[in-house]
Amino acid sequence: MIILEALIYILPSYVANSCATLSLSIPILKKWTTPIDFGNSWNSKRILGDGKTFRGLIFGTLIGTIFGFLQYFLAQRIEFDNISFYNNASIEEILLISFLLSFGALLGDIVKSFIKRRFGIKRGRPWPPFDQTDFLIGGIIFSAIVYFPGWSIVLILFIITPIIHFLTNITAYLLKLKSVWW
Numbered sequence: 001m002i003i004l005e006a007l008i009y010i011l012p013s014y015v016a017n018s019c020a021t022l023s024l025s026i027p028i029l030k031k032w033t034t035p036i037d038f039g040n041s042w043n044s045k046r047i048l049g050d051g052k053t054f055r056g057l058i059f060g061t062l063i064g065t066i067f068g069f070l071q072y073f074l075a076q077r078i079e080f081d082n083i084s085f086y087n088n089a090s091i092e093e094i095l096l097i098s099f100l101l102s103f104g105a106l107l108g109d110i111v112k113s114f115i116k117r118r119f120g121i122k123r124g125r126p127w128p129p130f131d132q133t134d135f136l137i138g139g140i141i142f143s144a145i146v147y148f149p150g151w152s153i154v155l156i157l158f159i160i161t162p163i164i165h166f167l168t169n170i171t172a173y174l175l176k177l178k179s180v181w182w
């Protein structure tokens with residue numbers, strides 16, 4: 001099923017993005033709040049804002065990459081029909097694409113915050129549809145260095161990601177892992 005194939009491909013990006021947010025609630029990590037822009041401003045607006053930390057970037061990239069590695073390793077064993085990439089990839093390729101999907105997702109999120117600040121939108125305020133798709137755009141573009149899943153999968157992902165993002169955000173909000181519901 002193409003939706004399953006699309007999800008398996010993008011899951012490391014989802015995990016990286018969720019773990020960046022989750023890093024805020026993890027006891028040993030939450031005290032490390034150094035922002036990536038080191039608190040600097042440009043034209044009297046923050047470059048990125050306090051919502052983009054090294055903690056989130058590093059933790060998200062790490063967990064997303066590990067997750068992707070385990071998942072593709074499993075997918076290789078199971079031999080999904082459509083997911084030929086995972087069946088034929090070497091361990092190095094699997095590690096690389098997991099890293100690119102994870103790091104790219106968080107870089108997409110960072111670029112979004114940069115643009116958001118230039119438009120004068122405050123950290124944490126909603127900016128649809130970019131808050132919902134920044135990590136998707138970043139993950140797809142970065143991983144395309146080694147693998148592009150095809151336009152039909154990209155289209156499916158742009159349709160389902162905002163829905164999944166909305167549902168997980170509501171859940172995270174209800175679990176008090178996130179302070180706003182968007």
Ligand code: CTP
Pocket residue numbers: 020021022023024048049050051052053054055056057106109113116122123124125
């Ligand atoms: N987060 C982080 N480091 C990152 C990304 C996210 O620490 N690289 C954490 C921050 O605590 C952030 C939360 O996850 O507040 C939610 O992430 P996001 O919605 O991307 O950030 P916002 O605070 O909404 O900021 P922005 O308006 O810049 O998107």
Ligand code: MG
Pocket residue numbers: 124125131182
């Ligand atoms: Mg946000």
